Amino acid sequence: MFEDDPELQAFRLRYREFLDANAPRGWRVNATSPDTTLEIQRSWLRTLVAGGWGAAHWPTEYGGMGATLAQQIVMQQENARAGAPAVTMFGMALVHVAATLLEFGTPEQRHEHMPSILRGDEIWCQGFSEPGAGSDLAALSTRAVRDGDNYIINGQKIWSSGANRADWCLLLVRTDPIAVKHKGITFVLLDLHSPGIEIRPIKSLLGSQEFCEVFFTDVVVPVSNRIGEENEGWHICQTTLATERGPYLLPVVNKLRGECAEMGRLAEAIGTDHAAQVAASFHAEVTILSELLDRTLIKAAFGKSGNESSILKVYYSELSQRLTTAALEMVGLDAQLSWPEAFDLNSDTFDGSWGMSHYWSWSWTIAGGSNEIQRNIIGERVLGLPREPRPEAKVR
Amino acid sequence: MGPNDELAEELRASARKALDDRMPTTVLRQVIDTEDGIDRSLYALAADLGWLGLTLPESVGGSGGSWHELAVVLEEIGRALAPLPMIASVVVAAGAVMLAGDDEQQQRLIPGIADGSAIATGALFGASGRPDEPLAARVERRDGSLVLSGVSGFVPDAHVSSWMVVAATDGAVPTLVVVDSSAPGVRIERLDTTDVTRRLAHVHFDDVVIPSANVLASADAQHVIDELVRRAGVAIALDSVGGLERVVEITVAYVGEREQFGRKVGSFQAVKHHCANLLVFSETARVAGRAAADAIDGARWVEWAAIAKSYSGDTYTEATRIAVQCFGGVGFTWEYDIHFYMKRARLSQQLFGSPTYHRQLLTRELRSRTAD
Ligand SMILES: Cc1cc2nc3c(=O)[nH]c(=O)nc-3n(C[C@H](O)[C@H](O)[C@H](O)COP(=O)(O)OP(=O)(O)OC[C@H]3O[C@@H](n4cnc5c(N)ncnc54)[C@H](O)[C@@H]3O)c2cc1C
Numbered sequence: 001m002f003e004d005d006p007e008l009q010a011f012r013l014r015y016r017e018f019l020d021a022n023a024p025r026g027w028r029v030n031a032t033s034p035d036t037t038l039e040i041q042r043s044w045l046r047t048l049v050a051g052g053w054g055a056a057h058w059p060t061e062y063g064g065m066g067a068t069l070a071q072q073i074v075m076q077q078e079n080a081r082a083g084a085p086a087v088t089m090f091g092m093a094l095v096h097v098a099a100t101l102l103e104f105g106t107p108e109q110r111h112e113h114m115p116s117i118l119r120g121d122e123i124w125c126q127g128f129s130e131p132g133a134g135s136d137l138a139a140l141s142t143r144a145v146r147d148g149d150n151y152i153i154n155g156q157k158i159w160s161s162g163a164n165r166a167d168w169c170l171l172l173v174r175t176d177p178i179a180v181k182h183k184g185i186t187f188v189l190l191d192l193h194s195p196g197i198e199i200r201p202i203k204s205l206l207g208s209q210e211f212c213e214v215f216f217t218d219v220v221v222p223v224s225n226r227i228g229e230e231n232e233g234w235h236i237c238q239t240t241l242a243t244e245r246g247p248y249l250l251p252v253v254n255k256l257r258g259e260c261a262e263m264g265r266l267a268e269a270i271g272t273d274h275a276a277q278v279a280a281s282f283h284a285e286v287t288i289l290s291e292l293l294d295r296t297l298i299k300a301a302f303g304k305s306g307n308e309s310s311i312l313k314v315y316y317s318e319l320s321q322r323l324t325t326a327a328l329e330m331v332g333l334d335a336q337l338s339w340p341e342a343f344d345l346n347s348d349t350f351d352g353s354w355g356m357s358h359y360w361s362w363s364w365t366i367a368g369g370s371n372e373i374q375r376n377i378i379g380e381r382v383l384g385l386p387r388e389p390r391p392e393a394k395v396r
Numbered sequence: 397m398g399p400n401d402e403l404a405e406e407l408r409a410s411a412r413k414a415l416d417d418r419m420p421t422t423v424l425r426q427v428i429d430t431e432d433g434i435d436r437s438l439y440a441l442a443a444d445l446g447w448l449g450l451t452l453p454e455s456v457g458g459s460g461g462s463w464h465e466l467a468v469v470l471e472e473i474g475r476a477l478a479p480l481p482m483i484a485s486v487v488v489a490a491g492a493v494m495l496a497g498d499d500e501q502q503q504r505l506i507p508g509i510a511d512g513s514a515i516a517t518g519a520l521f522g523a524s525g526r527p528d529e530p531l532a533a534r535v536e537r538r539d540g541s542l543v544l545s546g547v548s549g550f551v552p553d554a555h556v557s558s559w560m561v562v563a564a565t566d567g568a569v570p571t572l573v574v575v576d577s578s579a580p581g582v583r584i585e586r587l588d589t590t591d592v593t594r595r596l597a598h599v600h601f602d603d604v605v606i607p608s609a610n611v612l613a614s615a616d617a618q619h620v621i622d623e624l625v626r627r628a629g630v631a632i633a634l635d636s637v638g639g640l641e642r643v644v645e646i647t648v649a650y651v652g653e654r655e656q657f658g659r660k661v662g663s664f665q666a667v668k669h670h671c672a673n674l675l676v677f678s679e680t681a682r683v684a685g686r687a688a689a690d691a692i693d694g695a696r697w698v699e700w701a702a703i704a705k706s707y708s709g710d711t712y713t714e715a716t717r718i719a720v721q722c723f724g725g726v727g728f729t730w731e732y733d734i735h736f737y738m739k740r741a742r743l744s745q746q747l748f749g750s751p752t753y754h755r756q757l758l759t760r761e762l763r764s765r766t767a768d
Binding site for chain 2: 129133134135136139158159202203204205207210274321325328329332333334335336337338355358359362363365366367370371372375376388
């Protein structure tokens, strides 16, 4: 953990003061559905931005704070302390989209989207996976054909989280069907309000609608919405995905810390040595995880993180799964009851439903490159072990 | 195979067929959306097939069979995720009356359980539904009658019961009484569980008058409650054995079909090893469950019951964790069945005592043995 130096301490107190004056109270009572929660989050995002506390990690020239990593962590801690709403529904826009635009977007693209993201006017989703292209993402086959200044898109995506509420989509399409599979992919920004798009929510194991199928019939996307060059999409999407193993983990790990503290209280109430030991061992692991995250992010800030972030993702996701499993036993049958619908929005602070946290943990072991794939990456790219024999990259 | 095993295998084949026909998961999905969440016609069929009276004596309408056969039925129910109130009615409620009731009570209450005309349950614990916490229901004598008040938490299938066995304190000691579920003062608060294949309720008692004929005469009610926890625990373990077996099958089938990178995903060693681990869990849990069923009333019954309940709870939970992982994105959907097993595993792990609780019982048993 970072120790607060006097400057950081002053920063902390300033933010705390802001939260005390502005953070909505009792908002959970009104967060009764995804739609009301969205409005709560939207208005909180606007308040943060108006107060100069929005988009901590964005550069100042785009309206962000240009905050250091230590400052971002402090803000997460203060958010949790104040019980402020999280802006999870804007997470994709604030993190994935911004990272992609900042590295590969044109000035026009940045100016089109970044201000409206800050205004809370754009919700984004990610359209990478397809029925036939999950772990093997490069096998994607949604087709884009150039027609003058436009691409015409046909095909299907699946598992797009939040597509049913989104305005825009980070989309990967195949532009070259002949090339080796990862060399024929292009990255575009898709306005989900365009004609020819059908979005069908999929009911998840949580009982709610986490993600969607998205179908495209002759959907028109202007070439000006392309990120980078044609057929360069594979390289670009690695940046988008890498955010998931980096900064995106900050609030998530913070939430796990909250859960761990709650487990400590549970163990205290149970009062046995066994419970105390279990809680202590998770405290140890969560503390190690926080330290690992801090160090990995520092390295990332200096451009040296690379594949080591896979270690972080594997460790975080499985620790969360193990910790919540143990908590289910400590709580007992109460934790076997369903949670109210609004809990499904998975805020950044522990909201009291262990079942929700537990089942949600599979989204972290499966999505964004499953843990089996992460272990392959660790084995081959970090440890330099020989690659598994692979079938020849398919020529289409 | 002894004659015992042949009989068991016949029973298994007929149970598998009945449940495959009547409770494929397509039907299960409809049943869980009904108000009561059980299929009464399937319950009637279970009675016709003799499952309900299997271990009950012939004198009260049963067939006097053994737990060796009951185990088969419970495994098949777990495999099919069948929403049948059998453990509550047969193992717990009828079990209590057989262990602690007198002749009149057994003649009055058990035939209805065996023929399926009545469903019963046991409300044996306090508000938290944990056997290691104090009871929250009590009886008092008032104007010559016995009055029950308080609460029993997380009672399985109470919402469809016509009577229940309630554990309540009588002064400092526990006692067992039979309560008519529709008696004045009984309020059944239905709960919404993550495991949609099972239903639980909190049962509130507000000055419920207990006729003296409904007091189960037992010198040591705690002893009976402990025995019911063991039996229900083993029944849950057997349900888990059947569930585990099916989890292995559907997971192996899926990874043997699904292709990525131009290969079946089951051909990747990471996935293959997951599946191998599932089989290790399934086979070891089966040994524990069946050994426990065969050990009933024997010298090692207490030991095996604790082993089976704690081990099956942990392995079913861990196996379904891995299985969902093997399914990838579709494992996170409602549409695929694997999450039903995942959630049933987690409820099974906690019902009738957690693994930690049962390991405590095991420790106690092992200590008492070395003390002998
Ligand atoms: C909650 C959730 C949210 C999601 N949100 C989005 C989203 O917003 N946008 C989006 O585009 N996608 C999203 N996804 C999709 C996610 O990225 C994919 O599910 C994931 O990449 C796995 O692909 P798959 O589902 O096709 O599984 P498969 O690739 O079919 O994997 C099945 C099993 O095989 C294993 N496996 C596959 N290949 C190998 C290998 N080479 N070596 C070892 N094991 C292997 C996997 O690890 C897994 O256990 C989401 C998924 C979930 C669960």
